């Protein structure tokens with residue numbers, strides 16, 4: 001599935017929150033889902049929290065990732081994934097990192113610090 005802008009989007013626009021059920025990573029390590037998002041990386045790995053969009057979610061789970069291994073892939077990135085403190089809770093937001101034209105596909109970098117999501121086959 002591809003998600004495209006249905007109107008021009010200005011730089012620094014919040015596109016969507018990445019939502020789903022929150023769980024400890026240790027409970028989800030064997031899930032076969034491909035859309036688990038890190039919410040909070042803890043120094044004690046058993047306390048790391050993830051967002052799991054397998055049962056309840058929104059459009060965020062369908063937004064494509066860039067290929068981290070090619071300059072063309074990196075050029076496609078038009079959203080960034082940021083974590084905000086909202087009322088004392090961590091939230092993951094996808095925010096435009098430049099002006100986006102109507103019809104452009106949306107892409108962000110699936111890999112944060114962990115670099116664990118393989119993207120070498122991404123187009």
Ligand SMILES: C[S@@+](CC[C@H](N)C(=O)[O-])C[C@H]1O[C@@H](n2cnc3c(N)ncnc32)[C@H](O)[C@@H]1O
Nearest residue numbers: 034035053061062063064065066067121122123
């Ligand atoms: C965008 S989510 C798809 C939705 C997911 N299956 C779900 O149920 O929430 C992640 C999937 O999209 C694929 N994907 C994301 N970006 C891609 C890209 N640029 N090229 C090819 N496949 C991509 C990934 O391989 C992964 O299987």
